[in-house]
Amino acid sequence: MPQILVEALAKTYRVAERAPGLAGALSGLVRRRWRAVHALADISFSLEAGELLAFIGPNGAGKSTTVKILSGILRPTSGRVEVGGLVPYEDRVRHVARIGVVFGQRSQLWWDLPVIDGFDLLADIYRVEAERYRRRRDELVAMLRLEPLLDQPVRQLSLGQRMRAEFAAALLHDPAILFLDEPTIGLDAPSKLAVRDFVRRLNREQGVTVLLTTHDMHDVEALAERVIVIGQGRLLTDGPFESLRASVLAERRLHIDFADAAPEVEMPGVTVRARSARSLELAFDPAKIPTPKLIAAITAEHAVDDIHVEEPAIEEVIARFYDLHDAGEA
Amino acid sequence: MNALALYGRYVATSLRAQAQYPTATLMLTAGHCAATAIEILCVFALFHRFGSVGGWTFGEAAVFYALVNIMFSLADMLSRGFEVFGADFVRTGAFDRVLLRPRAAALQLAGHEVRLSRLGRLLQASVVLIFATNLVPIAWDASTIAIAVWAVAGGVALFMGLLVLQATLAFWTVDSLEIMNVLTYGGVQAAQYPLNIYAAWFRQVLTFGLPLACVAYYPVLAILGRPDPLGAPDWFLPLAPIAGFAFLALSFVAWRAGMARYSSTGS
Missing domain, CATH: 3.40.50.300 (P-loop containing nucleotide triphosphate hydrolases)
Incomplete structure (x- = not known):
């Protein structure tokens, strides 16, 4: 038996609808129209x-x-x-x-x-x-x-x-x-x-x-x-x-500072997110091209000063997730 | 800790909080005393001009005035949380905090703030009572004192009931309704005078609707040892204050309905 059990939880508020302005406020006193707001539709989880x-x-x-x-x-x-x-x-x-x-x-x-x-x-x-x-x-x-x-x-x-x-x-x-x-x-x-x-x-x-x-x-x-x-x-x-x-944003980011001018990079599964004179930020999917392989490929061809791998910031993951589910602020 | 002891703790806490601002508290108390003292001067002016009103002397009217104001100031002091319930608890969401504590909401509200400044009105009314006792022949013995205490208890219950009703309305209207002041402050004003000076329909309201006469007029007749000029039986006079407790009980029935509504709407 879980400590917290929530099953098919739903909460609907009744909100009074009111026309704008003073006339609306007054008519609202006499006859109200209600609108149902579904704050929770169907939530189940346990803890x-x-x-x-x-x-x-x-x-x-x-x-x-x-x-x-x-x-x-x-x-x-x-x-x-x-x-x-x-x-x-x-x-x-x-x-x-x-x-x-x-x-x-x-x-x-x-x-x-x-x-x-x-x-x-x-x-x-x-x-x-x-x-x-x-x-x-x-x-x-x-x-x-x-x-x-x-x-x-x-x-x-x-x-x-x-x-x-x-x-x-x-x-x-x-x-x-x-x-x-x-x-x-x-x-x-x-x-x-x-x-x-x-x-x-x-x-x-x-x-x-x-x-x-x-x-x-x-x-x-x-x-x-x-x-x-x-x-x-x-x-x-x-x-x-x-x-x-x-599930949302599996990609990783590779930041590279080059010893010389930043080169063009064209590899399958890799895109350039940002570039400046001597640095690049690449996005790649580690399932398609493993990180060591990508780094090896780049360092083999170019002189590199510094290199580091990053995951997308958690805010970015969540924002993408909301986008995918069309869950932005109602 | 049982409810009563906890209530005592709430009161002590509230007093300590007010002691943080001693000057403000003192000035508020003095101000309250002075502001309410004006009222008894008005009553005096009325009687000075007309000699007597409805067969009552100034001294007798002062007994009504004093008792009603003692009741109201005590009730006001003990139920501040209900008085400001709409504006300070429902609208701000602070009521959620009350509900998160494992105690009756009504107990927490009653203990919310016990305002020392209300002692101003209490003090003023007590002085008037002593003064009035010297003007009219009241035989203060065990039975009249008991009736007075009983009447004050019933009156405190009645005014608390009014404030609980005012708070209950806030479950529907969110804000504290100023219109309820017609009943509370208006009630204080109305009950300050003997019942028989009013029109018949208003006497009915004050006896059976908002039973202010039951906690003021009838028991005061018993204290003064006068029969009711309106013909209420003598045995009824000292019993009447029970209506105040009945009113409070009914107010709490409404309060419970309001609590149920709050838990389903959250506002």
Whole structure:
């Protein structure tokens, strides 16, 4: 029995249609016309305990709706959801006691209170027993380097500091499952690295199941072995990122700096992506021409200063994938 | 930690947050005290001009005024989360955060913010009550004190019920509806005066619709030891405040319907 089970999940919102302008607003008060918006059409997946899954998709694809249903805030129009044997929206209080949620855009903490006071209050809200709370808090404070921040009011923290505190707040009750909704949004580079490192440790060392939504492809690259892509409410792919890459954009890139002027290169399966006076960027399909063979062929004929192979950036892979599935922002 | 103890923690937390801005809190409290004190001056001016209204003296009217304002200020202090629910919770999405915590949403909202500045109105109304007690012959003994406390409890429940209803509407309208202030603040104004000065249909509304008379007019008659000039039986007078609790219970029925709607629309 998987820890998270989602079957044929669908969510349809009713949105009031309104003609523009004041006249439209007034007639909307009298008689409303409704339009159905299918936020989720048919989503199925399951997650074993200890997995780390990234949920990606363009804006409006249905990521947030899925996370809201999984965390018990929203009730789906149809379909079945079970998390740890509970139906989240049927049994909200029991369910949320066992999960942790971090929203990148929204704070869980009390703005005017010192960080530590917020933690204390959360321990009471979640009914964490005093001794367990103290141990868990000390552990999280050490992992997230929160010691110097504990006495500061939340409003005085930088965004990076606050996110670290948010993570601790979401984990004080020791949940087995963590939902992260765009946890690195707006963070500077060192803070992003710190968040990724922490999530990885939490998943590997403590076995916490993590479901993450993000637009930052480096989050995906650094964290997730498994990626689900959704677009327009449908599940487009579910699997390791590498197989997604292979199916969409298998090509590699070869950057060559020549000792002399860059030559013409004409080989089957190889195209020139960019050229300057003394360098070339080639795109090739390693299934048609293996990398060592291509390098050997070039270095045999030309004097080369430097050479390196690259895979297309993850953003490029995903953008291509959205194009292929016509899944751009609705 | 049980719900009541947790509520206490919420209150303490809220007070500590306000203590971060002591000057602002003090000035707000003083301002609130002064602003509401104007109202009792208006009541005084009215009685000074006409001597008595509907057979009531100023001292008796001041008892109504004081009790109603004590009820309202307590309810207002204890249900701020419901009052600002539409604008501060539904529209901003902060209600999701409430739902992510393993506690009743109503408990979290009640504890959201306990505003010290509301002590201003409470203080002012308490002073008026002491003052009024000196103007009219009230025999403060165990039974009249019990009726007063019971009436205030019923009144707090009634006004909280109104604020819960106001919050419930926000599930449909998203924003907090100012129109509900007609009922809350209008209700405070209406219940400040004895029931028998109003037209019959309005008396019905205040007894059976929005039962403000049940938490103010009838129990105050019992405290003053006067029979109801409108003919309500004597046994009913001290019992009437129970209507406030019934109103609160009904408000929570509506609230639950609103919660169900929220979970299916998410807005």
